[in-house]
Amino acid sequence: MQAREQLRAAKQRRKGDRLVIACQEQTYWLVNRPPPGVPNVLEQGPERGSNNANQVQMSQSLDFYKREIEWSRKALGRTRVKSSICLEAFLTFSHQRGPHDPILAGCLPSNPWVTDDDAYWAMNAPTVAVPTKLRVERWGFSFRELLDDPMGRAHFMDFLQKEFSAENLSFWEACEELRFGGQAQIPTLVDTVYQQFLAPGAAHWVNIDSRTMERTLEGLHQPHRYVLDDAQLHIYMLMKKDSYPRFMKSDMYQGLLAEGVIPLETKRRVFPFMRKPRLSSPSPALPPTSGEPSAAGSAAGGDEES
Structure with a gap:
C-alpha cells in the first residue's frame, strides 16, 4: 500500500518538482556519506561488532582532500534509478508473482506440510x-x-x-x-x-x-x-x-x-487471511440472510426447548 501511494504521488508531481526531489535525495546521500574510518551500516553486516581498533584514522593531508573531491565528482556524474521507477518495478514484480506465492495464495489443492494429502x-x-x-x-x-x-x-x-x-x-x-x-x-x-x-x-x-x-x-x-x-x-x-x-x-x-491443470481446493487452508472473507456476524441492524436463522429466532427456539 505504501509503495502504491508513493508511486501515485510521484506521478502526480510536475516534472520540475520531480527533478528537484531527485537532486535533494542525491545531495542528501552525498552529504551524509560516512567519512573514512567510520563503520557504514549499509555496507557492513552484523558481524562488524563494536571493535574500532582496525578503523583507519582520517588524514587531513592534501591527498586526502584530493581523493574526496575526485570521489564527489564521480558521484555527481553517476547515473541513478529514480525512486518512481523502482516503485513501479516493485509493484509489477509483486503483482506478477503474487498468485505464485504459497504463503499469500496458498497451496492448491492443499498444503502437504499440514495435511496428509500429497x-x-x-x-x-x-x-x-x-x-x-x-x-x-x-x-x-x-x-x-x-x-x-x-x-x-x-x-x-x-x-x-x-x-x-x-x-x-x-x-x-x-x-x-x-x-x-x-x-x-x-x-x-x-x-x-x-x-x-x-x-x-x-x-x-x-x-x-x-x-x-x-x-x-x-x-x-x-x-x-x-x-x-x-x-x-x-x-x-x-x-x-x-x-x-x-x-x-x-x-x-x-x-x-x-x-494447464488448475487444481481445486480440497481442504481448508491454514491461515484465514488466505481465504475470501466469509459472511460477517449477524448484526441487529441488518436483516438475516437467507439460510441463516436470526438471533431472535434462535433465542425463541432455545426458550421453547427449555
Missing part, C-alpha cells in the same frame, strides 16, 4: 503428464525460470528440435554437468564436450564467436570445471535473446498454457 507434490513433480497452469506461467517470468524447471526445459528442447537448433540447449546442459559433476571426471567431460560441440566437424557443432573460441582453446590446455563458462554464456545469451522469445509466442507454449 497431491500438490504429485502435480508439481519434475516430470508429469500435464503441468499446472501456474507452473507454465512461471516459465514466462524469465529464461532462467524455464531452464530451472525440468518440465519446461524438456518442452523447450522439443521446440528447438523443430527449429533445428537443439544443439544449443544440449551444449548448455553438458556445461552444467561439467560444472557440477565429479572432480575426477572433469578431463574426460571437457574432452567429450569439445569433441561433440566445439571441434571442427563436430556432430552437434555450436556457433560461437572467434574471441570466445580462442579463450576456450587456451583453457583446454589445463582443463577445469569452469573452462567452458565463456562459451556457455555465449550460447545462453543466444537462446535468451532469440529462441526464448519465439518459444513464448509459439503455439506450443500457448497450447500448454491453455491445457
